[in-house]
Amino acid sequence: MGEFELIRRVFWRATGATPGVWLGNGDDAALLASSPGCVLAVSSDMLVQGRHFLPDVEPQALGHKALAVNLSDLAAMGARPLAFTLALALPRVDEAWLRALAEGMLTLADAHGCALVGGDTTAGPLTLALTVFGEVAPQRALRRDAARVGDDVWVSGALGLARLGLALLRGELAMSGAQAEAARAQLLRPTPRVALGQALAGLAHAAADVSDGLLADLGHILASSGVAAELDVEALLREATPPAVRDLPPALALSFVLAGGDDYELVFTAPAARRDAVQAAAARAATPVACIGRIVPGEPAEHPLADGAGRVRLLDTQGRPYPLPEGVRLAGFDHFATIAA
Amino acid sequence: MGEFELIRRVFWRATGATPGVWLGNGDDAALLASSPGCVLAVSSDMLVQGRHFLPDVEPQALGHKALAVNLSDLAAMGARPLAFTLALALPRVDEAWLRALAEGMLTLADAHGCALVGGDTTAGPLTLALTVFGEVAPQRALRRDAARVGDDVWVSGALGLARLGLALLRGELAMSGAQAEAARAQLLRPTPRVALGQALAGLAHAAADVSDGLLADLGHILASSGVAAELDVEALLREATPPAVRDLPPALALSFVLAGGDDYELVFTAPAARRDAVQAAAARAATPVACIGRIVPGEPAEHPLADGAGRVRLLDTQGRPYPLPEGVRLAGFDHFATIAA
Incomplete structure (x- = not known):
């Protein structure tokens, strides 16, 4: 043989x-x-x-x-x-x-x-x-070009954990115990949100998976749909960030949550009037979801494949620009950099 | 950007x-x-x-x-x-x-x-x-497991030309003019036999494309179908071998025709009673075809993916074992060897 x-x-x-x-x-x-x-x-x-x-x-x-x-x-x-x-x-x-x-x-x-x-x-x-x-x-397909002004922006599970796992693997950070194990598992054995995606089909408008980072992937939805988004950063940190990431220095935590790649959660938009239905669909799929913002008007994209991370406005809960700490890195995951870098 | x-x-x-x-x-x-x-x-x-x-x-x-x-x-x-x-x-x-x-x-x-x-x-x-x-x-699909005893074995176009092109590219052989150009083109810009495949759907029984060499790819059909084949080597050299290959030293010509990869011709089987229909389908697809043998009984394969090159018997036109010249190499194209080797 x-x-x-x-x-x-x-x-x-x-x-x-x-x-x-x-x-x-x-x-x-x-x-x-x-x-x-x-x-x-x-x-x-x-x-x-x-x-x-x-x-x-x-x-x-x-x-x-x-x-x-x-x-x-x-x-x-x-x-x-x-x-x-x-x-x-x-x-x-x-x-x-x-x-x-x-x-x-x-x-x-x-x-x-x-x-x-x-x-x-x-x-x-x-x-x-x-x-x-x-x-x-x-x-019923969840297309990127289907986000509408007035939609909520939702995310499944928790963000930044895979990027923390990468930092541990590279030795950039040290941490032990169950949270470190969970971070490594999120990086090495991510769970695709297949049941949630099917539960949202015909209910949510637009969706993308978070492979390159929240801003980059939500940006794809925004550019394709010709809209913009306002994100409530405090809600994101409170409801869609695991404790192990939330407890990091603020600049690092925000970098991981907003731009850490490889989480394979879903970011999606759905009509604000359907919040209960979204929660019920998430419960059927046994997957936590959090509402982290809303879709607002934006310019049509100059090309269907244009990047759209610049269409995301980061706000605090009162709707003022969120004061980003120094040292936050918001560039998405760069596949032309090596994981071992 | x-x-x-x-x-x-x-x-x-x-x-x-x-x-x-x-x-x-x-x-x-x-x-x-x-x-x-x-x-x-x-x-x-x-x-x-x-x-x-x-x-x-x-x-x-x-x-x-x-x-x-x-x-x-x-x-x-x-x-x-x-x-x-x-x-x-x-x-x-x-x-x-x-x-x-x-x-x-x-x-x-x-x-x-x-x-x-x-x-x-x-x-x-x-x-x-x-x-x-x-x-x-x-x-109507042309499945590998559909060859039947009594089928003819056919091949489209001409075999061995891409392997000659590789020998020229590697400098193993020297040749110039239109035939050398055709050999290089067959290697670098092969023509997929898409029209012929569609014309044969519902008419031919089994088919495979010749990517790893005639014996290897016909072997896949034979193993999947649990049959064997007799090939008329003289018919193959006369009707499905380009002059540039036929004129090489016999051992080299036979190596290229029987085991040269990368030609992307079709090898297929069809009921002997449908010879005229096969010729008509080939004419509609503007693709030459040649009948080069027949399907005969064989053992079921011990595994659906087993190799089957050993199920091909090489005969002369009188049905006697074909006297292979010394130095013929019948192993299929080895993707674990480099093209630059």
Whole structure:
């Protein structure tokens, strides 16, 4: 058995276990069917060693995270996961490492009924590129361009924890105990908010997942929708910031909460009149959410893909400009910097 | 404008140009609809610098080839291209290089009505991972496990030319003129047999594209289908081998034709009673095809992904074992070896 055959077999499952998968991996292409009335939601993410993960990362955690960040994109569309493909470049073939990678990835896939339906393997610097497919009724999809003036701005879970985990991993900060463990887990094994995304489909207007930082990702919504936002920084720190981050020096805490990447929470907008319905949807999905601001008028973007972080106004609870402490860094996560930097 | 925004803009197109694309790139996921009665065919391929292309490759040719090898997988399913995603790792951002890459890729995409609907960009060793989506009626799809005893074995176009192009590029062989140019073009800018694949859907039984070499790729069909094949080597050399390859020393010519990768022709099986229909389909697709053998009984494979090159018997026109000259190398294209080796 050659190296390729080993790799294919490690990831192989018999077709038939997942509804909608007519033909799984092993052919030139997989065959997928979507439900009547639904369209297919498709998203790709690539993880490169030294940028998105350290060389000594546990393979099981890497397999989990590579799929989790892709499922997070489906969550941010309100889509139900259906299947995914994996393209894998490996410097060498280590069977135990590969089996652990496959276990981390396929365990999360099974939890979401999401079948691995194909891929490619090659020698090369360690790189994983995944493409996920989900389904959603197109009128219910959570599009970035759907935020409306008068919407509330909401965020799920807690922000800044993954950035704290990165600081601990890099040795920039020292901390021990359960909070340090939670921060590392948020970075290494994030939970995609798949149930929340589906619960919000048809209820929320716009959504994005927080992969590059709150300002950057909310900015994408604002630019696409041609609006601006006012954020209540005190509400954000009170209701959507974990204690371990809130207790850091203020400049660091705000940098992590506003611009820390990799949390994979959802930021979304919904009509102010539907606050109770949003809370009920979050309760059904067993996911905490917090209302942290509102959508206000803004200029149309000069390009559909323009950045929009500058459209976010940071206010205190009285509606005055929030006094940012010195040393706050609000640039989003830079994928052209290395995680090991 | 940051580097990411530049990259996104270079590849960006407005949604709406391609039927079936509800929402194109720029959101967390694209939204795709398939036609009633069709399922979605999905395939991924990854290209790594130094393995699949040389560092000095022309970016336009690289963009073309990265999409062509993925479209070739759709062709081998009999599917109509619909859309694709691109995950791109780049060591640095060079706008002119990027624009040329995008032009090579999007020109081929436009020729097939195949929209770029999403992707990801990161810093890293130059790597392209594409996932393509097509549609096909599931009963008409050209599956690898559908070859039947009594089928003919066919191949499109000509084999071995891309491997000759690689030998010229590496300086292993010297040749000039139109034939050398054609060999280089076959390697650098292959033509995916998309029209032929669709013309064969519902007519041929099984198909695969010849990316790893004829024996390896026909072997996948044979193992999946639990059959074996007899190939008429003289017919193969006469009807599916370009003069530039046929005129090489016999051991080299046979190595290139039987095991040279990267040609992206189709190998397929069809009932012997449908020979005229196959020729008519090929004529409609303006693609030459040649009948080079037949499917015979074989053992079920011990694993659905097992290799099957050993199931191919090489015969002369009288049905006797073909006398292979010394020095023939029949191992398939090894992606763990470098293209620059």
